Amino acid sequence: MPxxxxxxxxxxxxxxxxxxxxxxxxxxxxxHGIGVLKNLRTIHSPSLPSGEVKLSNSELAEILGIRIGPxxxxxxxxxxxxxxxxxxxxxIENNERRKMGIxxxxxxxxxDRTELLYRDITPENQNFIASHVCGDSTEKIAxxxxxxxxxxxxxxxxxxSLNAIMAGAEMIKNNLLDRVxxxxxxxxxxxxxxxxxxxxxxxxxxxxxxxxxxxxxxLGEGAAYLVLExxxxxxxxxxxxxxxxxxxxxxxDAYHQTASSNNGEGAFRAMxxxxxHGGLNISDIDYINAHGTGTINNDFTEAVALNRLFGKDLxxxxxxxxxxxxxxxxxGVIESVISxxxxxxxxxxxxxxxxKPILEMPLVPVTExxxxxxxxxxxxxxxxxxxxxxxxxxxxx
Amino acid sequence: xxxxINGIGAISPQGCFPSINFLDEIHRFDAxxxxxxxxxYRDFINPVLLRRMNKFIRMGxxxxxxxxxxxxxxxxEAIITATGLxxxxxxxxxxxxxxxxxEKLLNPTPFxxxxxxxxxxxxxIHTGCHDYNMTYVHKNAAFEQxxxxxxxxxxxxxxxxxxLGASDEITQANYDLKKQLNYWKQNIGNxxxxxxxxxxxxxxxxxxxxxYLSAEKVNESYAEIITTKTVYKLSAGVDETITDFLASxxxxxxxxxxxxxxxxxxxxxxxxxxxxxxxxxxNSHIAWYKHLCGEYETASGFALLLAAQxxxxxxxxxxxxxxxxxxxxxxxxxxxxxxxxxNHCFTVLSRC
Numbered sequence: 001m002p003x004x005x006x007x008x009x010x011x012x013x014x015x016x017x018x019x020x021x022x023x024x025x026x027x028x029x030x031x032h033g034i035g036v037l038k039n040l041r042t043i044h045s046p047s048l049p050s051g052e053v054k055l056s057n058s059e060l061a062e063i064l065g066i067r068i069g070p071x072x073x074x075x076x077x078x079x080x081x082x083x084x085x086x087x088x089x090x091x092i093e094n095n096e097r098r099k100m101g102i103x104x105x106x107x108x109x110x111x112d113r114t115e116l117l118y119r120d121i122t123p124e125n126q127n128f129i130a131s132h133v134c135g136d137s138t139e140k141i142a143x144x145x146x147x148x149x150x151x152x153x154x155x156x157x158x159x160x161s162l163n164a165i166m167a168g169a170e171m172i173k174n175n176l177l178d179r180v181x182x183x184x185x186x187x188x189x190x191x192x193x194x195x196x197x198x199x200x201x202x203x204x205x206x207x208x209x210x211x212x213x214x215x216x217x218x219l220g221e222g223a224a225y226l227v228l229e230x231x232x233x234x235x236x237x238x239x240x241x242x243x244x245x246x247x248x249x250x251x252x253d254a255y256h257q258t259a260s261s262n263n264g265e266g267a268f269r270a271m272x273x274x275x276x277h278g279g280l281n282i283s284d285i286d287y288i289n290a291h292g293t294g295t296i297n298n299d300f301t302e303a304v305a306l307n308r309l310f311g312k313d314l315x316x317x318x319x320x321x322x323x324x325x326x327x328x329x330x331x332g333v334i335e336s337v338i339s340x341x342x343x344x345x346x347x348x349x350x351x352x353x354x355x356k357p358i359l360e361m362p363l364v365p366v367t368e369x370x371x372x373x374x375x376x377x378x379x380x381x382x383x384x385x386x387x388x389x390x391x392x393x394x395x396x397x
Numbered sequence: 398x399x400x401x402i403n404g405i406g407a408i409s410p411q412g413c414f415p416s417i418n419f420l421d422e423i424h425r426f427d428a429x430x431x432x433x434x435x436x437x438y439r440d441f442i443n444p445v446l447l448r449r450m451n452k453f454i455r456m457g458x459x460x461x462x463x464x465x466x467x468x469x470x471x472x473x474e475a476i477i478t479a480t481g482l483x484x485x486x487x488x489x490x491x492x493x494x495x496x497x498x499x500e501k502l503l504n505p506t507p508f509x510x511x512x513x514x515x516x517x518x519x520x521x522i523h524t525g526c527h528d529y530n531m532t533y534v535h536k537n538a539a540f541e542q543x544x545x546x547x548x549x550x551x552x553x554x555x556x557x558x559x560x561l562g563a564s565d566e567i568t569q570a571n572y573d574l575k576k577q578l579n580y581w582k583q584n585i586g587n588x589x590x591x592x593x594x595x596x597x598x599x600x601x602x603x604x605x606x607x608x609y610l611s612a613e614k615v616n617e618s619y620a621e622i623i624t625t626k627t628v629y630k631l632s633a634g635v636d637e638t639i640t641d642f643l644a645s646x647x648x649x650x651x652x653x654x655x656x657x658x659x660x661x662x663x664x665x666x667x668x669x670x671x672x673x674x675x676x677x678x679x680n681s682h683i684a685w686y687k688h689l690c691g692e693y694e695t696a697s698g699f700a701l702l703l704a705a706q707x708x709x710x711x712x713x714x715x716x717x718x719x720x721x722x723x724x725x726x727x728x729x730x731x732x733x734x735x736x737x738x739x740n741h742c743f744t745v746l747s748r749c
Contacts, residue, residue, distance in 0.1 A: 043499060043501075044500065107512065107513075114492070115492060115495075115496070118492070118574070121574075121577065126577070126578055129574065129575070129578060133481060133534075133536060133694075134513065134534040134535070135481070135538075135539075136536075138535065139536075139629070142629060147629075148628065148629045148630045148632060149628070149629075150627065150628075150629070151538070151627075151629035151740070152533065152538070152542050152627075153533070153534045153535040153536075153539075154531070154533060154534065155483070155512070155513035155532055155534040156513075156514040156517075156530070156531065156532050157512045157513075157514055163531060167531070170546070170549055174549050174552075174553070190495060190500065191488075191491065191492060191495070191508075194491075194495045194500050194503055194508075195491065195503075195505065195508035195509075195511075197503075198503040198504065198505035198508060199505045199508070199509070250529050250530060250531065251527055251528060251529070251530070252476070252518070252521040252526060252527050252528065252530040253527070254521040254522050254524075254526060254527050255522065256522070257509055257510070257515065257518055257519070257522075265527065266527065269527055269528075384512075384514070385509065385512050385514070385515075385518070386512060386514040386515060386517065386518030386521075386530075387518055387521060387522070387530070388517075388518070388530055
């Protein structure tokens with residue numbers, strides 16, 4: 001038997017809440033977080049609704065109880081809040097001598113500081129330059145939580161944080177670490193907002209994944225982390241086990257830098273390999289938290305891949321991006337936390353704004369909150385630029 | 398299971414690899430940045446596609462193709478890349494455009510090409526590789542962490558071969574930005590770097606190196622990867638950490654014939670290596686490499702190329718030596734590099 005990896009703690013900050021309980025309560029009451037941008041200064045704030053975390057950087061620092069200089073990116077602050085919650089949730093004391101690492105994902109890194117300051121460098125603010133690289137936010141979190149055994153950063157566009165979870169799990173399975181805090185963080189920035197806007201894939205209204213009339217995505221920001229542990233490390237704390245990370249896989253569409261192939265090859269491979277990796281059958285999957293960004297291309301190709309793999313036996317599925325927006329590098333782990341909430345509470349959160357199925361591939365997601373659903377295995381997808389497609393499966397223990 | 402290097406492709410400030418006269422003599426730079434000697438990219442990449450590619454992608458894709466050619470392989474089983482800064486040029490371009498044009502009418506191409514996984518993606522498209530595809534970006538530890546992932550994948554037998562790469566580019570704008578912060582020594586060439594090691598600053602560089610790693614040894618194999626590790630903020634001293642690391646691979650410091658150190662001429666960083674030179678490895682060859690490739694986040698990719706070539710040819714170029722040992726045979730090499738005493742990275746490879 002290959003070694004098992006358990007999830008023992010979760011932490012999240014997103015447009016619908018600053019911790020797990022706030023996120024859960026927003027999801028339950030169908031309260032989404034898409035609205036007018038307040039913190040990010042951009043000409044697009046009236047026209048491009050987004051999923052912003054409502055607090056300013058100094059308010060985030062206050063929650064953390066730290067003083068911040070110009071070298072603290074919003075990405076680092078969001079990450080620190082979510083990672084701290086995950087560790088507390090797992091009931092881990094810092095002084096326990098277990099080998100602990102962090103694998104964190106981000107796509108923008110410290111871009112929020114760079115775009116604000118790079119034309120106006122002064123001796124007082126110049127240390128922001130060191131916070132630009134992706135690895136800086138990971139080190140800020142590692143320092144805050146005193147993690148030194150393994151500190152790693154992954155960036156594979158919008159699939160980044162699922163890959164970080166996978167990389168963390170591999171470190172445990174190979175006996176190199178006992179515990180890993182794995183996840184990711186991405187702050188909203190003018191860079192990404194204008195990037196997606198220049199690609200003309202942002203919806204000027206609330207996004208509507210898998211709908212025939214979908215117009216694009218809304219960007220979001222946030223961070224989430226899971227505490228992963230080996231069977232051995234969790235001994236004596238079995239009550240902390242949320243679920244098992246049962247299977248995972250990563251594949252590449254190898255088609256185009258930004259568009260997915262029409263037969264959804266990469267997505268199909270990621271999902272089928274993850275099911276196989278978990279030693280499961282297609283019929284074992286009870287719910288899918290889809291990538292479902294709301295763009296014409298993603299939702300069609302993801303639907304094609306779902307149809308190829310599951311055919312008539314498609315499990316219940318929904319995209320929760322209308323709640324949080326598309327949080328890029330953090331999306332995978334934010335939706336992993338939502339998937340774990342689904343698993344733990346036997347509750348499926350709906351795909352908001354869905355009216356009518358895509359003509360060429362008419363799949364119908366869950367559109368209303370469902371309770372008391374018997375759920376054993378949940379599958380979640382994240383797909384990114386560069387054809388990076390990843391899938392995780394969480395299973396009840 | 399064992400891991401062998403069966404192919405290498407590189408574009409570096411010292412020219413391309415493989416080539417007959419690679420490192421016969423050292424390419425001199427009178428001042429930084431040390432930029433790559435670009436090959437004829439048209440020999441490797443379709444000119445229509447080439448026109449739209451930035452330097453980071455060109456370097457990455459062409460060196461990956463050189464590596465696959467060297468290993469006589471067309472499609473790798475999986476692709477793992479490392480980069481510290483990714484597409485610097487296109488990131489800066491998109492940022493400048495949105496700042497100058499007040500967020501209006503932006504060309505999306507630089508944005509599309511700005512993601513850190515863009516080299517891994519282009520190699521996947523070029524080779525039709527649909528399997529595992531990963532990009533590590535943790536500063537100077539990115540390459541060793543990518544290497545560790547590859548070693549674990551090969552050890553578990555899930556894959557029998559992996560294409561592994563390390564790429565970073567320097568642009569004039571990025572160079573100038575960091576110049577303001579005194580990252581670089583002024584008017585010091587790569588050949589004068591070591592003599593000027595008592596002051597802050599280093600010399601900037603760039604490059605891309607790909608390795609074809611395989612579980613199977615062939616006649617052309619360069620070397621065998623024994624083990625690799627990264628640690629953030631050492632909890633013990635450098636000597637003790639290295640001794641423990643070697644012990645995990647059943648080796649002692651005396652087994653190491655050559656130590657390649659990440660010395661970069663910056664007095665604020667190089668002191669960390671002092672005890673390696675004076676104590677632990679006083680009977681080994683000690684050498685350095687950053688005067689060949691310059692300083693960049695994934696420069697240890699260049700160090701691995703150098704080490705693999707030394708093991709294959711059994712020749713240590715004089716211009717990299719800092720300390721000589723009595724014997725000339727090289728069986729085991731340790732690469733140790735760190736930046737700012739934060740991320741410490743260790744790799745051992747052996748003659749095969």
